[in-house]
Amino acid sequence: MTIDPILASVMQRSFKSITDEMSISMTRTTRSPILCEAKDFVTGLYDAQGNMLEQTENLPILSFSLGPVCKYLLEYFAGDINPGDVFFHNDVFSYGNQNNDVAAFKPIFLGQTLIGWSATKGHMADIGGAVKGGYNPTATEVFQEGLRIPPVKVIDRGKLRKDVWDLIFANIRLDIVPEDMRAEIGACTVGERRLKALVEKLGLARFEAHKEYLFDSTEKMMREEIRSIPPGVYKGEGKVFYDGRHPGSQFTIRVTITVKDGAVTFDYTGTDAQTNGFVNGTFTSSASATILTFLQMVNPDIPHNQGMVRPLEMIIPQGTILNASYPKATTFGNHLCPPNADAIQRALAAAIPARVCAGWNHLLCALTTGHNPRKKEDYVDICFMGLKGGSGAMEGVDGYDHIGMIDASGGLLDQDYEMFEQQTPHRIVKHELATDSAGAGRWRGGLGVDTEFIVGSDDTQLVTFGDGDVVPAFGLHGGGQGTLNVIELQKPDGSKYRTTSKDLVTGVPKGTVYRQHAGGGGGFGEPRARPAEQVAREVRDGVISAEAARRDYGVALVPGGFELDAVKTAALRKGAGG
Numbered sequence: 300m301t302i303d304p305i306l307a308s309v310m311q312r313s314f315k316s317i318t319d320e321m322s323i324s325m326t327r328t329t330r331s332p333i334l335c336e337a338k339d340f341v342t343g344l345y346d347a348q349g350n351m352l353e354q355t356e357n358l359p360i361l362s363f364s365l366g367p368v369c370k371y372l373l374e375y376f377a378g379d380i381n382p383g384d385v386f387f388h389n390d391v392f393s394y395g396n397q398n399n400d401v402a403a404f405k406p407i408f409l410g411q412t413l414i415g416w417s418a419t420k421g422h423m424a425d426i427g428g429a430v431k432g433g434y435n436p437t438a439t440e441v442f443q444e445g446l447r448i449p450p451v452k453v454i455d456r457g458k459l460r461k462d463v464w465d466l467i468f469a470n471i472r473l474d475i476v477p478e479d480m481r482a483e484i485g486a487c488t489v490g491e492r493r494l495k496a497l498v499e500k501l502g503l504a505r506f507e508a509h510k511e512y513l514f515d516s517t518e519k520m521m522r523e524e525i526r527s528i529p530p531g532v533y534k535g536e537g538k539v540f541y542d543g544r545h546p547g548s549q550f551t552i553r554v555t556i557t558v559k560d561g562a563v564t565f566d567y568t569g570t571d572a573q574t575n576g577f578v579n580g581t582f583t584s585s586a587s588a589t590i591l592t593f594l595q596m597v598n599p600d601i602p603h604n605q606g607m608v609r610p611l612e613m614i615i616p617q618g619t620i621l622n623a624s625y626p627k628a629t630t631f632g633n634h635l636c637p638p639n640a641d642a643i644q645r646a647l648a649a650a651i652p653a654r655v656c657a658g659w660n661h662l663l664c665a666l667t668t669g670h671n672p673r674k675k676e677d678y679v680d681i682c683f684m685g686l687k688g689g690s691g692a693m694e695g696v697d698g699y700d701h702i703g704m705i706d707a708s709g710g711l712l713d714q715d716y717e718m719f720e721q722q723t724p725h726r727i728v729k730h731e732l733a734t735d736s737a738g739a740g741r742w743r744g745g746l747g748v749d750t751e752f753i754v755g756s757d758d759t760q761l762v763t764f765g766d767g768d769v770v771p772a773f774g775l776h777g778g779g780q781g782t783l784n785v786i787e788l789q790k791p792d793g794s795k796y797r798t799t800s801k802d803l804v805t806g807v808p809k810g811t812v813y814r815q816h817a818g819g820g821g822g823f824g825e826p827r828a829r830p831a832e833q834v835a836r837e838v839r840d841g842v843i844s845a846e847a848a849r850r851d852y853g854v855a856l857v858p859g860g861f862e863l864d865a866v867k868t869a870a871l872r873k874g875a876g877g
Contacts, residue, residue: 300508307509307516310497311602314353317493318342321419321486322355328482330475331424332722336714337683340421340483344490345369346510347413350605358422359594360633360706363587365402365418366605367394368450372404375450382408383457385484387467389426390449391441392625396584397633398445399426399433403480405487407494414498414506417490419483424679427470431668432679434762436543436801438577438628445630446470454484473677517606522561524597525610528651532557535646537638539620540769542574543631543801549769550574550620552635554642558650565589565643566614570621578801579623580632586613588636588706592643596654631801634765636706637661641773644691648775653694657738657775657821660688660747661767662704663784663800665815667807669759671724680723682750682815684713684730686765689737689745689781689820691772698745698820700732724755725813733782733816735844738771739851740778740822741829746842747782747817759807761788763798771818778822779851785816827853827872835863 321342329335341361343354349369356362371394372386389401402420406413426433428445438444446467453463468477498506532555539550550571557564573579580588590611594601601607615622621639623629637659644655664686671678687703701713716727729751738744763786772781786798791810798804834854837843839861848854855867 300505302509302512304512307513310509311353311513311604313497314344314604315355317490318344318353318355320493321417321490322357324486324489325419325421325482328485329421329479331479332714332718333424333681334421334479336712336718337681338712340419341365342486342490343418344494345416345418347415349373349416350514351608352415352510352604354603356603358706359591360584360587360636361396361400361420363590364394364396364583365420367583368402369404369416369418372450376452380406380413381456382406382411383454384452385454385487386450387448387453387480388450390447391581391629391632393449394583396581396587397630398428398441398447399423399630401426401448401480403483403487405484405491407491409495409498409503412503414503415494417487417494419486421479421483423476423479425471425473425476427472430762430803431472431760432666432762434630434666434764436577436762436764436803438630439575440626440628442626444577444628473679513602514604514606517602517604518609520598520601521607522610524601525558525563526561528558528647530558531650533646533650535642535644537641537645538770539578539635539638540766541800542576542578544574544576552621552638552642554646556643556646562610562612563593564612564614567619567621568614568616570616570619573618573620573623573627576801577628578620578631579627579629580621580635581629582615582622584629584632585615585621585635585639588639589613589643591636591706592640595656596647596651631764633706634662634704637704637766640705652776655775656693657691657698657740657744657778657823658772658781659690659705659820660772660781660818661765661784662686663763663765663767663786663815663817665786665813666762666764667723667725667754667759669724669756672756673724678723680719684719685748685750685815686817687713688747688767688784688817691775691820692738692740692742692744692778692823694823695742697742698737700746701748702745725752726755727752728812732842733819734841735847736782736816736819737842738774738779738781738820738822739826739847740774741824741826742822743829744772744774744778744781744820744822747819750815750817752813754807754809754811754813757809759809759811761798761802761804761807763800763802765800767818768800772821774821775823777825779826781820782816782818784818787814788812789814826851831863831868835861
């Protein structure tokens with residue numbers, strides 16, 4: 300068949316349009332603020348063999364877990380996949396990434412021929428287990444974390460399997476969860492309709508031929524990008540702090556990156572062993588973290604399909620903190636992405652210095668659950684606005700302010716303030732960019748944020764999870780560090796409690812003040828090479844204090860104002876004092 304490259308390009312854009320429409324459907328039909336406000340979900344299209352056609356990656360670390368599960372479904376239900384079927388899955392020991400991240404898959408048929416799949420995966424507000432909301436820092440086994448859903452057919456040839464549906468949701472606390480899973484099914488149906496219409500228009504043979512051409516072209520693009528990296532073997536490390544059970548514990552992620560002949564291998568042999576807590580990852584969550592980090596160093600216009608990942612190989616030994624063995628707890632796995640990314644960035648910093656960035660702020664998040672007295676219903680909320688620290692700077696570019704964790708890569712949105720106060724009993728007092736939170740540099744890191752709200756329900760439960768309260772985001776090539784994460788509770792009696800990074804706090808009384816600082820990203824390059832006029836403007840704008848400008852950047856201002864003192868600045872930058 301004669302291949303039309305323009306048609307292949309149109310198909311690629313069509314795939315992206317379809318997954319975007321699926322994403323819009325999710326945003327408009329889900330109820331949990333985790334989904335409809337923060338957009339903690341992904342949508343994707345896959346071919347009949349489970350190969351990635353395209354994705355809309357609101358949360359990138361979820362995206363690259365759908366394809367392996369799709370292939371697993373094909374094997375698991377071989378001979379029993381029919382038009383009208385819908386499957387659920389979240390099992391972390393069969394290519395899932397986290398218990399709360401539940402996926403729906405819908406096979407797409409043209410007549411009786413399977414032509415593809417549509418899929419969505421989102422973070423559910425509850426998934427059963429010992430702790431409402433799904434994060435259990437005390438867990439040592441998957442059974443203590445939540446309901447495992449291995450591949451299961453919930454709709455068979457268009458008919459709901461009520462017994463299966465009821466079995467699943469009898470183990471989940473909140474009625475909002477089955478409603479959100481119906482929204483996932485609806486988004487999959489949107490994808491099914493659109494892909495089917497596209498194949499009907501083109502014809503199946505033409506569609507298949509151009510799909511393979513698109514995969515091959517994308518693979519070629521990725522291999523060319525890889526060839527722009529000097530061939531060699533590069534090593535880096537990232538640190539994980541505190542497993543939730545042993546104060547002061549730390550673990551090392553070790554990666555050896557081999558660049559050769561247009562391919563890259565990421566080998567994590569030598570990474571520390573799995574923990575006896577919930578601070579472990581799965582192969583899927585760790586491989587997804589590797590892919591999304593590497594994609595930040597290559598051409599952003601490369602289509603996200605199966606051809607993109609063909610030149611990438613991941614070796615992640617089982618029994619390590621990045622690939623825990625059954626039945627270990629693994630809820631924290633998604634959040635091992637930041638130290639994994641640190642290891643990759645450090646490894647490639649010498650090889651491609653203009654493409655790596657300094658350290659991003661590591662996640663420290665709080666999940667509140669309880670009963671909303673105003674609405675007379677239970678609630679679960681992840682404080683997305685409070686967790687969004689700054690990204691690391693890179694050559695030529697300051698870090699992004701208030702962007703969030705690297706595994707979201709900016710995909711997680713902030714909560715709307717009014718919606719936060721409607722959907723929870725809490726009241727916001729402050730949410731603002733934090734002065735002096737960014738690492739200094741020729742290009743500074745992104746700013747973190749300060750958040751404060753008043754708890755509005757008695758007997759509130761608070762779960763914290765994350766990292767970054769031990770070592771701040773690192774700087775590169777002379778750049779400075781960011782700032783540490785902090786969460787503190789001030790109770791109505793005036794007593795204060797600073798949480799750990801993996802904490803379960805029960806019985807938090809109404810009127811407690813919640814305060815959080817999300818740190819900034821690391822700086823890149825020598826701070827005193829930053830234009831003095833730019834530093835002065837940032838002092839005026841509250842980004843940098845006058846003291847930090849003098850100490851970190853060697854910039855002096857005229858006393859009592861924001862005007863640059865050129866003479867004193869020159870003296871400071873020459874090391875003559877002033």
